Amino acid sequence: MRNDLDGLSLLGNAARVPCSYDPSLLEAFANRHQERDYWVTFTCPEFTTLCPKTGQPDFATLTIRYIPAKRLVESKSLKLYLFGFRNHGDFHEDVVNVVYDDLVKLLKPRYMEVFGKFAARGGITIDPFVNGGVGAKYRRLAAQRFAAWQGVRP
Numbered sequence: 001m002r003n004d005l006d007g008l009s010l011l012g013n014a015a016r017v018p019c020s021y022d023p024s025l026l027e028a029f030a031n032r033h034q035e036r037d038y039w040v041t042f043t044c045p046e047f048t049t050l051c052p053k054t055g056q057p058d059f060a061t062l063t064i065r066y067i068p069a070k071r072l073v074e075s076k077s078l079k080l081y082l083f084g085f086r087n088h089g090d091f092h093e094d095v096v097n098v099v100y101d102d103l104v105k106l107l108k109p110r111y112m113e114v115f116g117k118f119a120a121r122g123g124i125t126i127d128p129f130v131n132g133g134v135g136a137k138y139r140r141l142a143a144q145r146f147a148a149w150q151g152v153r154p
Contacts, residue, residue: 017080017083018080018081018083018084019084019087020084020087020088021084021085021087021088021098022081022084023081023102023105023106025077025080025081025084026073026074026077026078026081026102026103026106027073027074027077028071028072028073028074028106028107029071029072029074030070030071030072031068031069031070031071031072034068034069034070037067037110038067038068039065039066039067040065040066040067040068040072040073041063041064041065042063042064042065042073042075042078043061043062043063043064044061044062044063044064044079044082045061046059047059047060047061047062047082047085047116048060048085048086049085049086049088049089049090049092049095050086050087050088050089050090051089051091052089052090052091053089055089056121057086058092058118058119058121059118059119060092060116060117060118060119061116061117062082062096062099062114062115062116062117063113063114063115063116063117064078064099064103064112064113064114065112065113065114065115066103066107066109066110066111066112066113067109067110067111067112067133067138068107068109068110069107069108069109069110069134070108071106071107071108072107073103073106073107081102082099092116092118092126092128093126093128095116095128096114096115096116096128096129096130097114097128097130099114100112100113100114100130100131100132104132108134109134110133110134110135110138111131111132111133111134111138111141111142112131112132112133113129113130113131113132113142113145114129114130114131115127115128115129116128116129129146129149131145131146131149
């Protein structure tokens with residue numbers, strides 16, 4: 001068994017599904033391939049949050065994509081963290097930015113992007129996208145992907 005995973009408390013253990021947004025659920029482990037760039041992509045096709053005004057549910061496919069530096073997010077902790085939004089009221093744009101901020105704080109990745117493809121409500125969709133990178137190379141990547149995102153879904 002790997003000793004570098006000792007800090008993970010959720011993986012391999014029974015966990016209760018959270019009832020509310022809780023960024024402290026997020027856990028990370030060491031990236032054993034720090035010498036190279038590679039993409040990590042999570043797709044959550046059943047993401048749910050609530051409208052902060054009406055309390056009605058909003059459904060989305062949430063895509064999180066990043067180039068790790070020293071740490072990777074543990075997927076079970078991410079799943080539980082995302083479950084916590086089911087009873088959390090926030091606008092689509094806010095939710096995408098909150099997820100981005102929480103993961104950047106935890107991981108300090110080279111590059112990260114979060115895209116929310118929300119189901120239509122009232123005849124329109126809202127598809128927020130946020131990204132960013134650290135260092136000149138990854139800031140250029142962020143600018144290129146942000147510019148290319150116009151009209152194209154990541």
